[in-house]
Amino acid sequence: MIKGANIALRDLSETVGGVLVRLTWSSDSGDGDADASVLLLNASGKVRSDADFFFYNNPDAPDGSVQLLGKTPAADGNEDRISLDLSAIPPDIERVAIAASRYGGARFGDLHDLRLTLSDAAGEELLGFSIDGAGAESAFVFGEIYRRAGEWRFRAIGQGYESGLAGLATDFGIDVDDEGESDTAESDTAESDTAESDAAESDAAESDAEVREPEEPLVDAAPTPPPVPEPVVVATVPSPARRPRTARKKVTLPKTAKKSLAEHDSWKQARLFPVPSLKSDREREARATSVLLSVMAQVPEFGRRLTAAFGAPAGRMETFTEVSLPHGDAPKRPDGVIRVERAGKLWTALVETKTNGNSLKPEQVQDYVDIAARRGYEAVITLSNDVALEGSPLVEIKIDRRRKHKVSLWHLSWAEVTHQARMLIRHEGVGNAAHAWVLHELLYYLEHGGSGCHGFQNMGPSWVPVRNAIDEETLGQGDRRAVDVVESWERLVRQVCLRLGGELGQKVLPVQRGRRTADPGARRVALADQLCRDGRLNAELRIEGTRGVLAITADLRTGKLRTSVDVPAPEQGYPLSWAKRLLRQLSDAPADVHVETLVEEGTGPRGTLERLRPEPADLLPGDGARITGFRLSLFKSMGNTRGNAETSFIRSIDEAVDRFVNGVVTPLERRPSRRSQRAEQDQPKDALAGAV
Incomplete structure (x- = not known):
């Protein structure tokens, strides 16, 4: 238009x-x-x-x-x-x-x-x-x-x-109040020792305010509910209206865990969702589905967070497992069903779940799409450890265009589920302490080694052949195995963004260079050709609220991982002051962090923090070249195996990113003290000449 x-x-x-x-x-x-x-x-x-x-x-x-x-x-x-x-x-x-x-x-x-x-x-x-x-x-x-x-x-x-x-x-007629924004944010999650009193107060208030109508299950033919008694109306004192603030809300930090009352470290805390008893993939899938769907129904903030992305309305949610639905000669049993009621209308989605490394079966998903279309359901949701990519669906299904009712097919990864749970209980908060405790138990379950809900954990069968071919210099452009590795790399990067965003409480998104109109398949083929030429996998992450872009390079020729970030030079001040400030901000960073001075032409000085801390002036170019910034890097040996073992490539990526963010990126965002800022401003101009 x-x-x-x-x-x-x-x-x-x-x-x-x-x-x-x-x-x-x-x-x-x-x-x-x-x-x-x-x-x-x-x-x-x-x-x-x-x-x-x-x-x-x-x-x-x-x-x-x-x-x-x-x-x-x-x-x-x-x-x-x-x-x-x-x-x-x-x-x-x-x-x-x-x-x-x-x-x-x-x-x-x-x-x-x-x-x-x-x-x-x-x-x-x-x-x-x-x-x-x-x-x-x-x-x-x-x-x-x-x-x-x-x-x-x-x-x-x-x-x-x-x-x-x-x-x-x-x-448009809105009275905005952005003045006096508080520097601290109140946590929506209450302390655990007040959970019982909060719940009691909530129950009392609820019973005094109204008499609730008995709820019927959200099934196709619900029985007629009994007569509802007249509600008891209690007058309340209205709270003063608050004007909306367009300033962003502050992030609520998690509270420090209380000391355990256990006599010995060997005592294991009772869990709402036990994991060790799981012995087979079928048991893992059944329990994971039931655990997730039950929490979605009982914690409204969490349920809405997941289903809103699929077009579900806001309303009363009920969830079901192992539902039998007729289909041809034999009924089909999807792993779960989600139903949301709003204004007398029902929104329904069938759920198919996979755990561990099990893949979705196209014929199974196709059956559920056909059932949903015949019964007038709105969606089919697949849930697995895999990560869907744009232009590369996990399963191929056929859509009958003759059907008037259309069914949407959506995919959700366990990494996304974990991310949303972590964001709510660690950063954004939920309605009450009971909901926070339930989400905490869900997060413990998802992150347990036996749940099978660990997210993307396998680089695929092409990983080892491509790595060996790069070592032998026999990998040629156009090799389909290289495209498979690029797709697995993109899935891993997206999962790293989810995990890192949940830890930091900030949006972390992959940066993709080029025009938006580019075909995703063609872009991956070009990246695969680049992998064949130089043997490197590259990615860039944008962390909200931080300077620069976090770059990740996996060099399959040398077996080294490099994480780096470019810090632009300040617009004011003197180069020696910039170098001192940078080293002061990185006072607690690992000693093996590499610092490279970026100049307009050519290359600038470089060295490790261990060598540069006593002599900040070593970062200044001897020829007086104009400094444009500094590049900070950490190097690590790359894992070889394709799975999730200690020596795996995926595990090494996670460890490299975590070490770099905690040791370099986070310290860089701390504001310098006013005393250090005044000292830098008072730096005499001849100090630079003397240092050079």
């Missing part, structure tokens, strides 16, 4: 009750970070209240009409996704504005390929709109979905704001 154009959604698809909006962007440097937002507007073009403003501090509506699903890596950048249930939009809402914003002084002019894509609930793309010529704007209204003559239409807008998200929100 072009700017200003509009079209009726009914002309594009027969099923537009729910739509998925994707906002995408990319950048040369790999930053590419922006945030989606949604505003519900009445006939006057204003919000009814601040509650109609949905952004990162208010991500979804209680009625499920708006859900911000968060970011996901795309072909060459990132995308932010929004789920809109148009059938649940209140009748007095005339327009749904879809916007995005950048923060921290960033502008949209630094991004490329700004694009909005709108798809139906089945994932079929309906329309696209690209924004060209962005400059100093830090917020954009991409488009709007609006009512006209009883039907929904879309209009391409592309209006920019230099005043950011706060200015955009104010323009």
Whole structure:
């Protein structure tokens, strides 16, 4: 579409009750970070209240009409996704504005390929709109979905704001309060010793406030519920309204674990989900499915976090295992079923689970897709340790285009499940202490060696032949085995991002160079040819809130892993001060960290921290070349085996990244003291000349 154009959604698809909006962007440097937002507007073009403003501090509506699903890596950048249930939009809402914003002084002019894509609930793309010529704007209204003559239409807008998200929100009638933001954040997870009192208070408040209607299971033919007694209404004192803050919420740090009451270290704590008794893959799959689905139903924040990405509405969730469904001569038994009820409507997904290194069976998934289509279910979700890649589905299925009802096929990795659980209980918090404890038990189960839910743990059968061929210099371009290794490497990198993001509480995304329009398959073939030429696997990770890009290089010729980051030179000050500050920030870093001075032309001085700490001036180029930055690197021997043993390649990557992030990246982000800053500013100009 072009700017200003509009079209009726009914002309594009027969099923537009729910739509998925994707906002995408990319950048040369790999930053590419922006945030989606949604505003519900009445006939006057204003919000009814601040509650109609949905952004990162208010991500979804209680009625499920708006859900911000968060970011996901795309072909060459990132995308932010929004789920809109148009059938649940209140009748007095005339327009749904879809916007995005950048923060921290960033502008949209630094991004490329700004694009909005709108798809139906089945994932079929309906329309696209690209924004060209962005400059100093830090917020954009991409488009709007609006009512006209009883039907929904879309209009391409592309209006920019230099005043950011706060200015955009104010323009639509929202009173923004970003002043006085507290430097500390309250933890939503209560201490364990207050769990019982919190639960008791919650139960008492619940019983005093209302008499709840008995809930029936979410099955196809539910019995008629008994008469509901009159509710008891208790007057409450309204709390003062709080204005929305567009400033990002602070990350809540985990609390220190309390000392155990065990007499001896050999005492094992009782676990909600025991693992050691599992003896077969079938037992692991059955228990893993039941554990996960039960926690999803009992911890709403966690269940919503997983199902929202699949287009499920917000509502009452129930989960089932080992359900028998008719199919031909013999019934089929999917591992699980998820049902969500909202406003009398049901959303249903069948679940097929695999643990350890077991792969999904295409014929099994095909059967479940056919069953879901016949029964009017919305989705089939596959769950395994593998990681799905764009343009490379894990299973190939056939879609019967003659069927009016469309079924979406989604994949979820155990690494993603672990990531979401870790983000909630360690950084973002959940509703109460009981939910936090249940999630903690789930996380313990997933990370246990016997659960079989360890994520991607095998580089595949092509790994050893490709490694040997590189050693023997017999690997030629066009070898399909090299493409298999590149795909496994991409899966591993995406899993590293999930694990690292859960530990840090920040978004960690892979950086993919090139244009977004590039075909993923062709890109992997090009990377495979590069692997054949130089014997290296390369990746770059962008960690939110940190400077530079974390680069990973696995050199299969030398058997060495290199993790590095480039730190740009400050805009002010003197080179000797830069070197001293850098070494002071890395005072606790490993002594074998390599530091290289980056200059405009040629190469600069380099050395290890052990050698440079006594003589910071050794980092200054002797010819007076202009310093553009510093490159910090750590080297480690690469694992050889393809699996998850101690000597495996995957384990060595995890260890190398963890050591570099903890020893180098994290210290770099600590702010220097005011005393050291004043000392650097007072550094005399002739100190540099004397050092040189």
